[in-house]
Amino acid sequence: MSIILLLGFNLFVSSSVPQGPAATDTPSGFSVMVGGKYEVNYDFIASYYSKNNYEVRLHGILMGKELYLGKNFSILPEIGLVKGKRIREGSLESGYSPLFLVRFAYLFSAESSTFQIGFSLREAFNGKVGTDFIDFGIGFRM
Amino acid sequence: MVKWALTSLILVLVLGCENSFSTRMTADYFPLKTGNNWVYDVKGENNYQIETEVTGIEVTQGDSLFLVDVGGETQYFQRKSGIANRVRELFTNHDGDQVSFGIIYEPYLLLPPIEGENWEREFNFSSVHMGDSLEKVFFVSVDSVISTSITLNSENYENVYRIRRTIIEDGISLIQYEWFAPNIGLIKKEIPADSVVWELTSFTVNE
Numbered sequence: 520m521s522i523i524l525l526l527g528f529n530l531f532v533s534s535s536v537p538q539g540p541a542a543t544d545t546p547s548g549f550s551v552m553v554g555g556k557y558e559v560n561y562d563f564i565a566s567y568y569s570k571n572n573y574e575v576r577l578h579g580i581l582m583g584k585e586l587y588l589g590k591n592f593s594i595l596p597e598i599g600l601v602k603g604k605r606i607r608e609g610s611l612e613s614g615y616s617p618l619f620l621v622r623f624a625y626l627f628s629a630e631s632s633t634f635q636i637g638f639s640l641r642e643a644f645n646g647k648v649g650t651d652f653i654d655f656g657i658g659f660r661m
Numbered sequence: 662m663v664k665w666a667l668t669s670l671i672l673v674l675v676l677g678c679e680n681s682f683s684t685r686m687t688a689d690y691f692p693l694k695t696g697n698n699w700v701y702d703v704k705g706e707n708n709y710q711i712e713t714e715v716t717g718i719e720v721t722q723g724d725s726l727f728l729v730d731v732g733g734e735t736q737y738f739q740r741k742s743g744i745a746n747r748v749r750e751l752f753t754n755h756d757g758d759q760v761s762f763g764i765i766y767e768p769y770l771l772l773p774p775i776e777g778e779n780w781e782r783e784f785n786f787s788s789v790h791m792g793d794s795l796e797k798v799f800f801v802s803v804d805s806v807i808s809t810s811i812t813l814n815s816e817n818y819e820n821v822y823r824i825r826r827t828i829i830e831d832g833i834s835l836i837q838y839e840w841f842a843p844n845i846g847l848i849k850k851e852i853p854a855d856s857v858v859w860e861l862t863s864f865t866v867n868e
Contacts, residue, residue, distance in 0.1 A: 540689035540844055540868075544743050544772040573743050575686065603682055607771065610778035612808075614682025645687045646679035 529554045531622065531635065533656025535566055539649060546570030550654050552581075552622075560585045560595055564618075566652075574606040581620055593635075595622040617644045626660075634659045684820045685808070688843030691745045691770050692866050693727040693738060699846065699864045702814075705857035713847075724748075738769065745770045753797055753831070755790055762786035762797045770803075774822040774841065779804035800829040811840055813849060813860050818842045 531552040537545035548568030554561050561582045568575040579601030586594045597620045604613045624637030634657070641652040697715045702708070711732040719726045719737070726748055727738045737748040746766040752759050765784045781802035788795045805825040811818050821842045828835045840849040845866060850859040 537687075539687050540692065541687050541773055543740065544689070545686070546742070571743055603686065605686060605773070605775055607775050607778055610775045610806075612682075612685065612775050614680075614685075616680050616683040616686070643683035643687055644680040645683040651683075651687050 529556070529560075529562070529658070529660040531562075531624075531637075531639075531654075531656050531658035533639065533654035535568065535652055535654045537568070537652055539645075539647075539651050544573075545575065546573060548575070550656070552658075554581075556585070559583065560597065562597060562599075564599070564601065564620075566601075572608050575603065576606070577601045577603045577616075579618065581618065583620075590628065591626050593622075593624045593626060595624070595639075596620070597622070618642070619644075622654075633661075679819070681820055684843050685773060688773065688820070690773055690822060690841040690843060691738075691740075691846050692844060693729070693740055693745075694867045697846075697864075697866050700862050701850075701859040702862050703857065703859050705855060710862070711859070739766060743772055744768060745772060751784070751786060751797055751799055753795060755793065755795055758790065760788060760790045760795060762788060765799060767799075767801050768803075770824075770841070774806055774824070776806055776808045776822070778806050797831070798829070800827075802827045809840075811849065814862055818845070818848055821848065 533550045535548045535550045537547065546568045548566060550564060550566040552562045552564045554563060559582050561580065563580055564578065566577040579599055581597035581599030583595055583597030588594065599618050601616050601618050602613070603616055604611060619642040620639050622637060622639035624635040627634040636657050638656070639654045640650045641654065642649065643651045645651065693715050695715050695717055699713045701711050701713070703711050713729060713731045716728045716730045719728055724739055727740065729736045729738060739746040739748050747769040748764060748766055750764050751762040753762065763786065768780055768782050771778060771780060781800070784799040786797040803824050803826050807823050809821050809823055811821050821840050823838060823840045826837050826839060836853060838851040839847060842848045845864060848861040
């Protein structure tokens with residue numbers, strides 16, 4: 520943890536909303552991204568979706584390069600790999616999924632830390648280019 | 662500038678790639694939109710084609726039901742988060758009269774499917790008609806859900822789920838195997854007892 524703090528700690532907690540053809544069937548959930556920056560930006564991501572008896576759990580790692588638009592706006596495109604599980608009443612399917620994510624954030628400048636608010640668009644590699652999840656969230660960075 | 666253009670191009674190409682887990686997680690295996698249309702070759706004692714089409718939506722008692730025309734017969738489906746129910750009225754014939762036992766919501770497909778899952782439901786009804794006591798039992802069970810790939814008419818379908826559906830009505834059981842493809846729906850159906858096979862030949866599924 521101390522290494523992460525030294526390299527630049529970045530936390531983004533979001534409400535995650537599925538999009539696309541299965542949006543009706545995939546429940547909403549939440550995601551937590553914790554990361555930092557060392558040459559490139561990196562993030563560890565964990566997502567959890569649950570409704571009735573259906574659950575989706577994802578966790579993995581992403582890497583990208585943050586771009587700044589002026590002082591307060593940032594765009595962070597990242598690509599990575601997540602391990603996923605889909606569970607319903609004891610039946611389980613698991614697998615790995617590549618992930619492309621773009622996070623748009625507004626940064627509130629402060630002296631010691633920076634609060635951020637924004638959203639990210641996620642594309643799972645399902646053969647169709649499009650947004651599969653939208654995450655609306657807040658966080659901070661040090 | 663060239664670096665950005667090249668990166669964008671690579672990204673678009675990579676994003677178009679398909680990953681099995683991603684597809685199963687994000688695809689709709691039972692797409693019901695008005696105008697969606699599937700044509701099947703039916704092979705058995707007689708060979709013919711059957712057309713299935715989502716013809717509209719009917720709102721009854723707060724429920725939105727999809728009307729699906731299957732070769733001239735209208736079937737009703739209800740779509741809720743994580744499940745598609747087939748809505749049907751149960752009848753029995755008694756002394757030449759058709760007696761209704763009411764509407765049932767048969768659990769047709771859990772969505773998105775997961776390998777190895779199974780579900781069943783039994784509906785029991787009793788009624789009195791012209792002084793006679795009548796009973797009706799309708800049982801549906803789905804099991805043997807497996808993930809597979811299948812080739813139909815030279816077309817290869819990946820990330821397909823095959824299920825076995827057993828229906829017991831009035832003591833008569835019907836077993837059929839059904840294959841569902843991502844963002845297409847039913848692509849094959851096999852009824853072993855009648856040696857009948859449905860195979861998808863063409864389809865139109867609206868986004």
